[in-house]
Amino acid sequence: MIGVKLITLGTLKEAYWRDAAAEYEKRLGAFCRLEIVQLKEERLSENPTEGEIRQALEREAEKIFAQIPPKAYRIALCVEGKQLSSEELAERLDRIGESHGEVCLIIGSSFGLSDSVKQACQMKLSVSRLTFPHQLMRVLLLETVYRSFHILRGTRYHK
Amino acid sequence: MIGVKLITLGTLKEAYWRDAAAEYEKRLGAFCRLEIVQLKEERLSENPTEGEIRQALEREAEKIFAQIPPKAYRIALCVEGKQLSSEELAERLDRIGESHGEVCLIIGSSFGLSDSVKQACQMKLSVSRLTFPHQLMRVLLLETVYRSFHILRGTRYHK
Numbered sequence: 001m002i003g004v005k006l007i008t009l010g011t012l013k014e015a016y017w018r019d020a021a022a023e024y025e026k027r028l029g030a031f032c033r034l035e036i037v038q039l040k041e042e043r044l045s046e047n048p049t050e051g052e053i054r055q056a057l058e059r060e061a062e063k064i065f066a067q068i069p070p071k072a073y074r075i076a077l078c079v080e081g082k083q084l085s086s087e088e089l090a091e092r093l094d095r096i097g098e099s100h101g102e103v104c105l106i107i108g109s110s111f112g113l114s115d116s117v118k119q120a121c122q123m124k125l126s127v128s129r130l131t132f133p134h135q136l137m138r139v140l141l142l143e144t145v146y147r148s149f150h151i152l153r154g155t156r157y158h159k
Numbered sequence: 160m161i162g163v164k165l166i167t168l169g170t171l172k173e174a175y176w177r178d179a180a181a182e183y184e185k186r187l188g189a190f191c192r193l194e195i196v197q198l199k200e201e202r203l204s205e206n207p208t209e210g211e212i213r214q215a216l217e218r219e220a221e222k223i224f225a226q227i228p229p230k231a232y233r234i235a236l237c238v239e240g241k242q243l244s245s246e247e248l249a250e251r252l253d254r255i256g257e258s259h260g261e262v263c264l265i266i267g268s269s270f271g272l273s274d275s276v277k278q279a280c281q282m283k284l285s286v287s288r289l290t291f292p293h294q295l296m297r298v299l300l301l302e303t304v305y306r307s308f309h310i311l312r313g314t315r316y317h318k
Contacts, residue, residue: 015178016175017175018181111318130242136302143292
């Protein structure tokens with residue numbers, strides 16, 4: 001069973017995001033060893049400067065690096081990443097399962113991820129050119145990983 | 160105030176999607192005249208043929224056409240559509256508000272939309288190459304429209 005570790009920043013504040021994430025977490029238990037780590041977001045002032053944002057992202061990066069499993073295949077979520085179809089992503093996860101046994105997916109805070117984190121990842125994945133709240137992005141990613149397993153098993157979930 | 164009509168197929172079965180959609184509906188009231196129409200999905204057998212799917216989509220298309228406001232700018236959501244950034248979409252909605260006064264966004268059923276609906280739309284919009292449940296797509300689209308208004312007003316919601 002492939003290991004899937006999701007590293008996220010910040011809490012799911014709205015009950016509907018928490019409930020949606022919890023539902024997909026439960027369902028994913030049938031397909032993978034899932035671990036979700038929720039790190040604390042750095043606090044920023046109302047109108048942070050570019051330098052303050054960069055520093056905050058670097059502090060978040062330290063916490064992220066401490067959580068990445070050494071042998072996992074690392075995927076950073078970012079808008080400039082590569083977009084894949086659901087089928088392509090499923091195939092990719094299947095190959096990662098065989099080669100690495102574990103995948104680590106990293107979703108940044110509302111200001112994204114530091115360059116250091118992106119560079120430390122083997123793959124940069126983009127879900128959309130549109131911006132979504134990173135809380136919603138966690139739900140999207142869980143659904144997408146769940147869908148991947150259904151694609152690989154050829155079930156009716158993904159028609 | 161621009162009119163925004165969302166035509167969707169099928170119900171939001173999960174409470175968390177209903178709650179998320181209701182929250183964005185409420186918030187959108189400050190920015191637009193929002194109307195959401197939820198049409199009945201056609202029933203299909205367990206393993207429908209291509210012909211059966213096409214017929215179901217055509218029946219759904221008739222119901223959709225009956226709901227499209229005659230003067231609205233029409234946008235069909237489909238994976239082969241054009242992807243825009245949040246800023247580009249906001250600008251597009253702003254121009255539609257000035258030229259048409261109303262936009263009609265159409266999200267198909269789990270098998271998508273008929274070609275006839277796509278051809279009747281001025282724009283085809285894609286959110287992602289990834290497939291998402293059409294219930295989740297409704298939430299994504301509401302968040303995106305809500306974000307567009309914040310972008311146009313220059314608020315902090317979209318940093």
